Amino acid sequence: MRTSHTVEFTSGLFMALGLAALVFLAFxxxxxGGVLREGSYRISARFxxxxxxxxxAPVSVGGVTVGSVESIELDGDSFEAVVxxxxxxxxxxxxxxxxxxxxxxxxxxxxxxxxxxxxSPDVLADGDSLFITQSALVLENLISKYLFDxxxxxxxx
Amino acid sequence: xxxxxxxxxxxxxxxxxxxxxxxxxxEAGIFLFRILARLxxxxxxxxxxxxxxxFVGIRSLVIIMTGxxxxxxxxxxxxxxVLTDFGATEAVGTIVGKSLYRELGPxxxxxxxxxxxxxSITAEIGLMKATEQLDALDLMAIDPIERIxxxxxxxxxxxxxxxxxLFDMLAILGSYLFAVHWMGLEQGIYWSNMQSHVxxxxxxxxxxxxxxxxxxxxxxxxxxxxxxARPTGEGVGIATTQTVIISSILVLILDxxxxxxxx
Amino acid sequence: MTDKQQQMDTIVKLRNxxxxxxxxxxxxxxxxxxxxxxxxxxxGPSGVGKSTILKLITGQITPPQGTVEVDGDCISQMTVxxxxxxxxxxxVLLQNGALFTDLTCFENVALPLREHTQLNDSLIRRVxxxxxxxxxxxxxxxxxxxxxxxxxxxxVALARAIALDPALVLxxxxxxxxxxxxxxxxxxxxxxxxxxxxxxxxxxxxSVDEMHELADYAYLIIGGRIAAxxxxxxxxxxxxxLVQQFIKGxxxxxxxxxxxxxxxxxxxxxxx
Numbered sequence: 001m002r003t004s005h006t007v008e009f010t011s012g013l014f015m016a017l018g019l020a021a022l023v024f025l026a027f028x029x030x031x032x033g034g035v036l037r038e039g040s041y042r043i044s045a046r047f048x049x050x051x052x053x054x055x056x057a058p059v060s061v062g063g064v065t066v067g068s069v070e071s072i073e074l075d076g077d078s079f080e081a082v083v084x085x086x087x088x089x090x091x092x093x094x095x096x097x098x099x100x101x102x103x104x105x106x107x108x109x110x111x112x113x114x115x116x117x118x119x120s121p122d123v124l125a126d127g128d129s130l131f132i133t134q135s136a137l138v139l140e141n142l143i144s145k146y147l148f149d150x151x152x153x154x155x156x157x
Numbered sequence: 158x159x160x161x162x163x164x165x166x167x168x169x170x171x172x173x174x175x176x177x178x179x180x181x182x183x184e185a186g187i188f189l190f191r192i193l194a195r196l197x198x199x200x201x202x203x204x205x206x207x208x209x210x211x212f213v214g215i216r217s218l219v220i221i222m223t224g225x226x227x228x229x230x231x232x233x234x235x236x237x238x239v240l241t242d243f244g245a246t247e248a249v250g251t252i253v254g255k256s257l258y259r260e261l262g263p264x265x266x267x268x269x270x271x272x273x274x275x276x277s278i279t280a281e282i283g284l285m286k287a288t289e290q291l292d293a294l295d296l297m298a299i300d301p302i303e304r305i306x307x308x309x310x311x312x313x314x315x316x317x318x319x320x321x322x323l324f325d326m327l328a329i330l331g332s333y334l335f336a337v338h339w340m341g342l343e344q345g346i347y348w349s350n351m352q353s354h355v356x357x358x359x360x361x362x363x364x365x366x367x368x369x370x371x372x373x374x375x376x377x378x379x380x381x382x383x384x385x386a387r388p389t390g391e392g393v394g395i396a397t398t399q400t401v402i403i404s405s406i407l408v409l410i411l412d413x414x415x416x417x418x419x420x
Numbered sequence: 421m422t423d424k425q426q427q428m429d430t431i432v433k434l435r436n437x438x439x440x441x442x443x444x445x446x447x448x449x450x451x452x453x454x455x456x457x458x459x460x461x462x463x464g465p466s467g468v469g470k471s472t473i474l475k476l477i478t479g480q481i482t483p484p485q486g487t488v489e490v491d492g493d494c495i496s497q498m499t500v501x502x503x504x505x506x507x508x509x510x511x512v513l514l515q516n517g518a519l520f521t522d523l524t525c526f527e528n529v530a531l532p533l534r535e536h537t538q539l540n541d542s543l544i545r546r547v548x549x550x551x552x553x554x555x556x557x558x559x560x561x562x563x564x565x566x567x568x569x570x571x572x573x574x575x576v577a578l579a580r581a582i583a584l585d586p587a588l589v590l591x592x593x594x595x596x597x598x599x600x601x602x603x604x605x606x607x608x609x610x611x612x613x614x615x616x617x618x619x620x621x622x623x624x625x626x627s628v629d630e631m632h633e634l635a636d637y638a639y640l641i642i643g644g645r646i647a648a649x650x651x652x653x654x655x656x657x658x659x660x661x662l663v664q665q666f667i668k669g670x671x672x673x674x675x676x677x678x679x680x681x682x683x684x685x686x687x688x689x690x691x692x
Contacts, residue, residue, distance in 0.1 A: 008204075011211040014218070018319030021326040025361065028348060029254050029329055032357040058353045065349045105245075289518035293577075296478055296514075297532045298507040 031056060031068075039089040040067060041126035045100040046080040051111050051136025053102055059085045059113045066091040069113060085113060087124075095120040099132035111136060185381045192310055192380070195303040202308065209312035217273045217320055224269050225324035228261060229253065229331025237340055246342060250351035253332040257325055258355065258364040259419075264412050266321040267371035271404035274316070275379040278309050279400040282383025283393035291384075306380045313376025314369060321368040363419045370415065371408050378404040431456045431588060431620050432477060437486035439472055446472050448644040450486070454637075459614050459621045461635035463628070465666070465675065468641050470624040471515075474590050477622070478510055479503050491587065508536055511581035511589040515596065517573040519565040519580070525552065526561040529580045536584060551579040555609060571602025578609060582617065589613070591623040595630055607633055628667055631655075640666060642675065 026032050050072060059067040067087035075082050087094070097118030104111050118132075171180060196202075236252045282305060285291050291301040336342040355361065379400050386396035432454035439447040446469040454460045462470045475481045476488050479495040488495040491509065498506060519528050529548045533539060539547065552558045555575040565573055574594065581589055594610065595603045611634060614621050625631060631638050632652045639649045640663060648655055648663045656667055665673035681687065 007208050007211045010215060011207045014210065014214050015315075015319060018322050021319075021322035022365075025258075025322065025325055025329065026357055029250070029351045030258075030355045030357040030361045031352055056353060056356075058349070065353065068353055285521075288516060288521075289514045290520055292480070293512070293514055293518040293520075295480065296507060296510070296512040297535065297580075298504040299531070299535050 040086040041089060041092065041124075042070065042084055042086055043094075043124055043126075043128050043130060044082055044084045045113070045130040045133050046075065046078070046082055047100075047102065047133050047135045048080060049135040049138060050081045050083060051102055051104075051138055053083065053111045053113070053136065057110060057112050059087065059115060061091065061094070061115045061117065066115070083113065092123065094124045096122045096124050096128060097132065098124060098130055099134065100130045101134035102136035104137070184385075185377060188381050188384070189377055192302055192307050192377075195300065195307050196311075197303075202303075205304070205308040206311045206315070209308040210315050213274045213278065213309065213312040214316035214319060216277065217270055217316070218323070220269050220273050221266055221320045221324050222327050224265060225262075225327030226331045228265060228324075229257075229328030229333075230335050232256065232261070232328065233332035233335035237336060246336075246340070247346045247350050248354075249332065249336045249342065250347040251354040253329065254351045254355035255360060257328050258360045259367075259416065260364075260412065262321050262325040262328065263364050263367040263371060264408060266324040266368065267317060267375055267408045268405055269324075270313075270317050270320060270372075271375045271378070271408065272401055274313065275375050275400045275404050276397045278313070278376070278379035279383035279386070279397045280393055282306065282309070282380060283386035283388075283396050286384070286386055287388040287390065287393055289388075302384075306384055310373075310376040310380050313379065314372040317372030317375065318365060318368040321365070325364075363415075366419075367412065367415050370411060374407050374411060375404045378407065429456045430454065431491055432622065433487075433489040434473070434476070435487045435489075437473075437476060437483050437488070439469070439476070439481075439483055439485075445644050447476075450641070450644075450646055452639055452646070452649075454620060454622060456620050457614075457618065458636040459610065459623065459634050461631040461638040462622060462624045462641060463626060463631055463638055463666070464641035464647075466626055469644055470626075470641060471592055473641075474512070474592055474622070474624055477590065478507065478512060508532075508584050509587050511584070511586035513574070513578050513581045513589065513591045513594055515592045516570075517565075517577035519568075519573055519577055521565055524562050524564055525557065525568070525576045528565070528576060529583050532580065532583045547583070548579075551583055552576070554582075554613070555579045556605070569602070571598050571605065574598065574602070574606055575609065578606070578613075582613060582619075585617065586619070588620045588622070591621065591625075593624055593626075595625070595627065610634060628669065642666065 053069065053072065055069050055071055057069045058065045059069060067085055070084045070086045072084075073082045074080075083100075094115065095118045097120040099116045099118065101114050101116065102111055103114050115130075124130075232253045233249055237246060237249050240246045240248055240252075282291075285301075285305065291305065294301045294304055333344075333347060337344045337347050382396040382400045382403070386392045430453045432452070434450055434452040437447055437450040438445070450473065452473075462473060464470050472481070476483055477490060477495070479488075479498065482496045490506070493502075493506060495503070495506070519525070520531070523531065526548055529551055530544050533544050533547060537544075549558055549561065552561055555578055557572060557575055557579070560568065560572060560576070565576070568576065578594075591610065594606055598606065607630070610621060610623065613619060623630070623634060635652055637650070638652055638655055640647045640655060642662055647666075648658050648660060650658070655663060658664065658667070662674040664670075665675060671677050
């Protein structure tokens with residue numbers, strides 16, 4: 001009888017260990033992490049061109065990741081890309097004149113959204129939109145612009 | 158000549174060596190249904206399942222955790238080396254996580270499991286058959302499939318996902334150790350890169366689903382070869398070898414099939 | 421052999437049993453009656469199908485031809501559940517005991533009780549210790565089977581076989597591979613349990629001494645057929661040379677020493 005209880009205890013422990021590993025791995029090493037651990041709020045921004053920005057791409061301020069891209073949709077009227085971002089509530093004091101740009105990590109890296117805080121005293125809240133945005137730099141456009149030396153600066157916002 | 162053709166015509170259909178693999182699959186499938194038909198969910202059966210989970214799971218723990226740790230270290234070492242050339246070392250966690258959760262974790266853990274727990278299940282059941290313990294149960298009107306085979310199969314299905322999680326965890330810790338502690342990568346970057354690129358629903362859970370299938374396949378192979386072993390020392394030895402070979406092949410084939418399905 | 425008076429008290433009745441394994445005929449038209457309360461020996465050379473008869477009696481294999489009746493029930497017509505219920509009435513001591521290696525002696529004997537009765541723990545304990553005491557191994561209750569000698573393991577297995585108080589106990593080579601002391605103690609146990617518990621025992625053996633010592637009645641099976649049957653004395657006095665060869669243990673006779681082959685001269689000359 002005594003031995004069988006040891007067996008039950010140990011296999012219970014084994015299962016608990018498995019569960020702990022599940023929780024740890026899920027929240028520490030996948031995209032379930034960060035989101036569940038702390039609250040987040042949503043802001044959106046409109047871009048003329050998002051390049052190949054993808055959902056779940058990081059959103060950073062000064063290089064520090066503060067959130068991620070939740071969804072990307074096309075506005076049917078203005079034909080602009082609407083990028084919705086989830087920002088951690090830890091960073092809830094971003095001014096409402098913050099600007100958003102799409103940059104590329106390294107030369108071949110993924111694209112991400114970089115936020116540049118402005119100087120406004122009012123802060124962004126859930127559901128707000130950013131007005132100042134800078135579209136992704138598309139390499140082909142840059143090259144053709146350079147090669148043909150055309151004066152199309154006004155077109156690219 | 159005449160005798161030969163006589164024998165050939167007398168041989169039952171589908172008994173040749175060429176149809177053997179298909180026959181085995183069919184037999185194993187029928188065996189699986191015979192086992193599942195005996196699931197009772199009674200407290201006594203669960204107690205036995207827990208007991209076998211202890212034997213199957215705990216005994217594989219050391220090899221699984223050692224394996225996981227070193228796979229993580231090697232993965233990090235390799236990818237870190239390559240990533241330095243591109244100046245993208247912060248992606249090391251992402252690459253480790255992505256390759257681990259969907260493919261390496263489930264497959265390697267299943268292979269180690271087949272080698273450690275699968276063989277011991279086969280040898281145990283085979284020896285029980287060779288020493289007439291299965292007959293003795295049958296003669297006591299205790300169903301050996303319900304009593305011996307089923308708890309071991311269920312224990313394998315329960316254990317392998319848990320073991321794979323522990324394998325994954327040790328591998329993550331191994332790569333963390335390498336990248337963060339030895340190579341000086343910022344730990345926040347390591348984790349946040351992983352978090353932003355490794356998907357819970359598209360990578361982590363599908364991997365976990367796979368291990369349930371692998372647990373069933375490894376467990377069924379082990380009990381099948383044990384239960385059908387020839388009741389001699391040699392027969393048990395052959396059955397044990399078969400278990401390793403067949404479950405490894407099945408795991409690799411099924412991994413491809415499941416990956417293709419889930420993509 | 422079909423005395424009308426005795427038929428009432430026949431516990432095992434085999435009629436015209438035949439059994440083939442592949443193309444080889446293992447049993448050929450066997451008919452047997454075992455009287456209640458007797459110790460009956462099934463004798464014959466190795467590999468002659470004696471164990472097959474035991475398996476037919478327990479219903480582990482179904483005969484292609486013939487019938488097996490135990491205690492008035494026909495085994496081959498039983499449903500799975502009836503067969504299970506029937507097996508509780510039959511104890512079997514397998515060749516090497518076949519104790520469960522991962523259970524203690526106590527748990528080995530307790531297993532059939534736990535499985536088939538609703539007895540509570542203290543009652544099971546009493547029954548198990550009683551059975552172990554009957555075979556003289558109450559003191560070994562908490563040992564694992566691997567710590568027992570062959571003879572002790574066989575005795576624990578015997579305690580397990582009689583745990584459910586069966587009406588019929590089958591012994592498959594109960595003495596093979598044991599030292600003389602263990603053999604003597606097992607023999608005494610088989611005899612004394614038979615009288616004390618009112619059992620019927622069927623013993624498969626190839627040892628003539630064993631048969632003389634234990635059996636009330638014996639069947640000699642050679643080549644898948646019943647070569648002779650009777651009390652040990654009747655067998656000893658049997659006039660058939662086949663029976664005499666077996667009883668006296670002669671190497672050559674009707675059962676040839678040489679495996680069938682071409683003549684030695686032909687074989688040697690044919691060597692390349």
